Structures are given as structure tokens and as C-alpha cells.
Amino acid sequence: MSLQSVSKTILVLETFLTFPDGLASVSQLARKLEWSRAATHQYVSTLAEVGWLVQNEKRDYQLSPRAAVFGRFAIEYSGVPPQVSQAMEHLVETLNEPISYAVLNGNEAIIIERNEPKRPFSMTAEPHLELRTSASGMVLLAFDAHLDTSRFAEMADRLDAVRAQGYAQSHSEWLGDIVDVVAVPIMSRGECLGALSVIAPDGRLDIPVARKELLDARASVEDAIDTTQTSPV
Numbered sequence: 001m002s003l004q005s006v007s008k009t010i011l012v013l014e015t016f017l018t019f020p021d022g023l024a025s026v027s028q029l030a031r032k033l034e035w036s037r038a039a040t041h042q043y044v045s046t047l048a049e050v051g052w053l054v055q056n057e058k059r060d061y062q063l064s065p066r067a068a069v070f071g072r073f074a075i076e077y078s079g080v081p082p083q084v085s086q087a088m089e090h091l092v093e094t095l096n097e098p099i100s101y102a103v104l105n106g107n108e109a110i111i112i113e114r115n116e117p118k119r120p121f122s123m124t125a126e127p128h129l130e131l132r133t134s135a136s137g138m139v140l141l142a143f144d145a146h147l148d149t150s151r152f153a154e155m156a157d158r159l160d161a162v163r164a165q166g167y168a169q170s171h172s173e174w175l176g177d178i179v180d181v182v183a184v185p186i187m188s189r190g191e192c193l194g195a196l197s198v199i200a201p202d203g204r205l206d207i208p209v210a211r212k213e214l215l216d217a218r219a220s221v222e223d224a225i226d227t228t229q230t231s232p233v
Contacts, residue, residue, distance in 0.1 A: 012043045013052065016063055017146060017191070023060040080113045083224040084186060084196065087217040088115040094213055097200040101186075102129060102136040104144060109137045109195065135183035136195035138168040143185040143192035166218075167211055171202070178202035184214045188225050196221075 015032050016022055024032075030040040044061055047053040054064045080088075080101050088099045096117045102109045109129040131137035132155060141147060141155070142162035152159065162168045167184045174181075182205075183197035196217060198210050 009043060009047065012040075012047060013063070013067070016053075016061075020146065022146070023056065023062045025060050029061075081186075081193065081221075081225060083221045083228070084194070085113065085115075087196065087221045088113065091115075091196075091198065091213060091217055092117050095198055095200075095205070095210055097198050097205060097210075100136070100197050100199065101194050102140065102183075102197065103194045104131075104140040104192070107131065109134060109140050111136075112194075133170070133172065135168040135170040135181040136197045138162050138170075139183045139185045139195040139197075140192060142168070143187065145190055145192070166215060169207070169211070174199075180205045180207060182207065182210045182214055184218045186218060186221055186225075188222065193225075 011033065012029065015029060016024060018032065019028070026037060026041050026044055029035075029044065030037045033040060044053060048055065048061065051066045052064055053061045053067075055061055084101055088101060091099045092115045098117065099115045100111045101113045102111045109131055111127045111129065129137050131141055132152070138155075138158065139162060141152060142159040149156065167182060169183075170179075170181045172179065179199055179201055180203075181197055181199045183195045186193045186196055196214060198205065198214060200210075
């Protein structure tokens with residue numbers, strides 16, 4: 001299989017993510033991809049034959065359970081993009097507070113990397129975060145291109161505000177302490193890869209400075225990721 005064929009196969013799979021319910025007919029895919037129906041059908045049929053796509057009773061295609069298993073495996077083992085890890089190191093040095101990177105996994109947000117400042121006493125973090133109440137959770141919901149908005153109708157105004165300002169902020173009790181958290185999304189090609197956040201005990205974090213540093217880090221990371229993706233192999 002040529003590199004071009006591999007790229008097109010991946011593009012077909014990625015295109016399913018652009019449909020709100022994850023379902024698409026061959027004709028819909030062809031229009032979205034701007035390919036001929038015959039060429040699209042060839043790729044879709046091959047993906048269905050090897051188990052990455054399945055058809056429903058209306059003959060529409062969707063990603064298969066095999067693809068879902070692969071996605072869960074990727075979340076757990078793919079690791080954090082190196083551009084994000086570098087930004088986290090810089091943020092820890094600049095803000096002198098714990099920096100976390102969380103991803104969406106089903107109905108919760110999971111911290112998959114955390115960078116702590118070198119101080120005698122550090123805050124303990126739980127790896128699982130509430131989607132509706134944590135700053136990282138709200139960012140992941142607000143910037144999720146495939147969000148089922150009906151499930152979060154009561155949060156519509158809050159999520160709109162997060163999208164408009166480009167970050168989420170919370171001041172709440174967590175693990176017995178009152179903490180401040182600021183979180184921003186990391187985006188690539190319209191997809192939210194994860195949420196980058198800083199957390200600190202009440203009153204210790206300069207919120208405006210933290211927001212600026214996180215937003216600057218987001219811009220830098222996204223530029224670096226986009227440059228990597230567009231660089232020739």
C-alpha cells in the first residue's frame with residue numbers, strides 16, 4: 001500500500017468525526033471529502049471488510065467497536081505530545097505551581113501527565129476529574145467537536161462562555177482544600193487534544209498572569225503541532 005493510500009484511508013476515518021452522530025453514507029462522505037463516489041466506496045468497503053467500519057440498517061457507516069477499543073488504547077498509551085510536555089515544564093518554572101494535562105475519556109476527564117514544582121509540599125492530584133464542575137472538564141466539553149449537546153443542555157451558557165473566552169476557571173473545594181484552577185484547550189485541526197491547566201491553593205495564584213501564560217502556551221503548542229503535521233516526511 002502506498003503512502004498516499006494510507007493517508008487517504010486515515011482521512012476517511014477522521015472524516016467520520018466531523019458528523020455529529022458519527023454516521024455517514026458513502027455519498028455524504030464523498031461530498032465531504034470532495035472525492036468521487038466510486039473512490040469513496042472503495043475505501044469505505046475496504047475499511048468495513050477489515051473491521052474498522054460497520055453498517056446500520058439504513059446502510060449508513062460508522063466506526064466499529066474495534067475502532068473504539070483502539071481509541072481507548074490510544075488514550076491510555078499514546079502519551080502526551082512532546083510539545084505539550086515542553087510547555088508544561090516552562091509553565092511550572094514560570095508559575096511555580098502544578099501543571100496538568102487531561103484528556104476526555106467517556107464521561108470523565110483523566111489527567112495523563114502532571115508536572116510539579118520543586119517545593120517541599122506539593123498538592124496531591126486525583127487522576128479523574130468531573131466534566132461538569134472542573135475547569136479542565138468544562139474546557140474538554142466546550143471544545144469537543146462531537147459533543148452531544150442534549151446531554152449538557154443545562155451547561156449551554158457556561159460552555160458558550162468558555163468557548164468565547166478560550167479558557168475555563170474554577171474556584172472550589174477539592175480534596176478538602178479551596179483551590180483556584182485555570183485551564184485552556186490544546187487544539188489541532190479542529191479537534192480538542194486535551195486540556196492544559198494550573199492549580200493552586202486559594203489566594204496563591206495570580207489569576208490574570210496564569211491565564212496569560214496558559215493562553216500563550218496554548219498558542220505556542222498549537223503552532224508547534226501544526227508545523228510538525230505539515231512538515232514533509
